[in-house]
Amino acid sequence: MCEANVYIYRGEREELLMEKVDRIVPGEDETIFLENIFGERKVVRARIREMELVHHRIVLDKIREEMSRRDYEIWLEPDTDHGHFHPGEEVSLRLYKGYNMQPAGEASYSNPEVHVLKDGAVSGVEWHEHHGSLEINLGEEADGLITVYARESSDRELYAKMIVEIGHHTHQGIKPVGLPLEIVPRSYSHVHLGDNYEIQVLKNGKPLAGMEVRATYKGARNREYPFRLVTDEEGRARVFLSARGNWLFSVADGDTISTFTLIKSF
Numbered sequence: 001m002c003e004a005n006v007y008i009y010r011g012e013r014e015e016l017l018m019e020k021v022d023r024i025v026p027g028e029d030e031t032i033f034l035e036n037i038f039g040e041r042k043v044v045r046a047r048i049r050e051m052e053l054v055h056h057r058i059v060l061d062k063i064r065e066e067m068s069r070r071d072y073e074i075w076l077e078p079d080t081d082h083g084h085f086h087p088g089e090e091v092s093l094r095l096y097k098g099y100n101m102q103p104a105g106e107a108s109y110s111n112p113e114v115h116v117l118k119d120g121a122v123s124g125v126e127w128h129e130h131h132g133s134l135e136i137n138l139g140e141e142a143d144g145l146i147t148v149y150a151r152e153s154s155d156r157e158l159y160a161k162m163i164v165e166i167g168h169h170t171h172q173g174i175k176p177v178g179l180p181l182e183i184v185p186r187s188y189s190h191v192h193l194g195d196n197y198e199i200q201v202l203k204n205g206k207p208l209a210g211m212e213v214r215a216t217y218k219g220a221r222n223r224e225y226p227f228r229l230v231t232d233e234e235g236r237a238r239v240f241l242s243a244r245g246n247w248l249f250s251v252a253d254g255d256t257i258s259t260f261t262l263i264k265s266f
Contacts, residue, residue, distance in 0.1 A: 004056040005020065009059055009061050018040065020037045031043050045062070047060065074112070077246060085164065100248075115149055118142075159181065161179070161259070181202070185200075191241060199213070199260065200234065201237070209233045209235055213237045215249050216248050218264075
């Protein structure tokens with residue numbers, strides 16, 4: 001027997017990657033091609049960590065794609081699998097730091113602030129760290145359509161915003177919060193897979209034309225954002241919602257990065 005089981009080392013543990021591999025071919029860009037006796041094939045970015053051929057065992061080290069601190073952005077996500085919260089349900093959110101909806105495990109937070117806007121009134125919200133993210137709990141009393149936004153000031157000014165639906169509400173004409181750089185949905189309603197979704201970019205309350213807006217969705221595994229939009233003379237841009245799950249929009253202007261999370265409703 002000449003085949004071996006191949007494991008990949010992630011963090012502090014090994015995970016089985018492929019069984020009964022009988023062909024391993026190093027490729028370019030530190031990739032490794034694997035093929036087993038069943039005809040299954042995989043290509044991974046990794047390097048060989050250990051080989052125990054007597055025990056038919058090979059261990060790989062996954063190569064992490066390094067993320068520059070200058071790439072970091074923050075974004076909000078609901079801590080729920082459905083697209084809204086029910087009245088009386090505990091409303092729990094997460095604030096992440098990373099890039100392209102992929103949290104950076106090594107990222108640290110520098111005096112973040114979280115606020116809630118409801119019926120024209122703004123209030124601060126407490127948070128606590130939880131497994132590399134910040135957990136935000138709005139309790140069980142919240143109701144209606146609430147805008148949550150966060151700010152962190154480090155080497156850049158980072159902003160994040162999300163509209164949280166508690167109960168079933170459909171409101172048009174969402175107003176800006178007043179962030180220095182802000183992404184505003186043109187209207188709030190339940191969107192569907194296949195819809196064209198329109199946002200507007202504002203700088204100090206005025207439309208920002210010719211700006212690149214990056215867009216991605218939960219589950220996209222690209223290193224880079226899969227969608228790039230450019231705002232028109234009114235600061236507007238559209239994206240075709242081609243995937244299920246939460247979507248993230250991000251815009252950068254100088255040392256300021258602002259994101260908006262569209263919570264899935266499909």
